[in-house]
Amino acid sequence: MAVRDSLKTYRTKRRFERTPEPRGGGRTTTRTRRKSGSRFVVQRHQATTLHYDLRLEVNGVLRSWAVPKGLPARVGDKRLAMETEDHPLEYLDFHGTIPAGEYGAGKMDVWDRGTFENLTRRDEEPIPVDDALDGGQLTLRLDGKKTHGDFLLKRTGTSGRKWLMIRVHGKKAG
Ligand code: MN
Numbered sequence: 001m002a003v004r005d006s007l008k009t010y011r012t013k014r015r016f017e018r019t020p021e022p023r024g025g026g027r028t029t030t031r032t033r034r035k036s037g038s039r040f041v042v043q044r045h046q047a048t049t050l051h052y053d054l055r056l057e058v059n060g061v062l063r064s065w066a067v068p069k070g071l072p073a074r075v076g077d078k079r080l081a082m083e084t085e086d087h088p089l090e091y092l093d094f095h096g097t098i099p100a101g102e103y104g105a106g107k108m109d110v111w112d113r114g115t116f117e118n119l120t121r122r123d124e125e126p127i128p129v130d131d132a133l134d135g136g137q138l139t140l141r142l143d144g145k146k147t148h149g150d151f152l153l154k155r156t157g158t159s160g161r162k163w164l165m166i167r168v169h170g171k172k173a174g
Contacts, residue, residue: 006086007024007025007061007086007087009085010024010087010088011024013103013104014103018099018101018102019098019102019103019104020094020096021091021094021096021104022090022091022094023088024087024088024089025088038056038057038115038116038117038129039092039113039114039115039116040054040055040056040114040115040116040142040144041053041054041055041110041112042054042055042070042110042111042113042144042147043055043094043095043108043109044108044109044110045104045107045108046106046107046108047104047106048105048106049068051066051068051070052066052067052068052069052070052071052111053065053067053084053108054066054067054081054165055087055091055092056116056129056140057089057092058133060089061086061087061088062087062088063083063086064083064084064086065081065082065083065084065163066081066084067079067080067165068080068082070111071142071147071151071165071167072151072165072167073167074167075167075168075169076166076167077166077167078164078165078166079164079165079166080163080165081153081162081164081165082161082162083155083162083163092113093110094108094110095108095109095110096108111146112144112145112147113144114142114143114144114145114147115144116141116142116143117141117143118132118138118139118140119139119140119170120132120137120139120140122135136154136155136158136163137152137153137154137155138152139151139152139153139168140153141170149167150167150168150169150170151165151167152164152165152166152168153165153166154166
């Protein structure tokens with residue numbers, strides 16, 4: 001599996017002596033191992049502009065998107081989702097206030113969290129979530145405290161960080 005140079009960008013953007021955010025990359029705890037899998041979090045981030053950060057656990061990091069208007073609520077709704085740098089798994093639990101002057105300054109709360117299921121298929125065969133993301137198209141089912149539904153994350157254009165998050169029809173999540 002391809003190793004992404006994942007947390008380097010995350011760390012470069014932050015000064016950990018000033019921000020309460022986790023540095024990440026510590027030893028994997030028993031708890032983390034036991035609970036590892038396909039978790040997600042949506043954080044409400046009152047930064048310069050209010051937005052929601054969607055993060056999906058993929059290969060030991062959190063793949064992340066900033067969704068200015070929050071998750072699409074109804075089938076057919078589309079929301080812009082800007083891909084951002086990978087975050088460490090410890091960020092699943094992060095809430096707090098990033099001080100003024102620091103990257104992402106503002107208050108961050110956990111809006112929802114839970115697990116997700118990768119529903120992506122190509123030629124009727126399931127494909128792994130990292131391959132789906134590399135290909136710019138991931139269908140997933142979110143099962144959180146607030147969110148129960150199916151979504152398509154689709155990159156717009158051939159490269160770049162701009163994606164759409166679309167609520168799609170699906171079986172009701174259990
Ligand atoms: Mn954010």
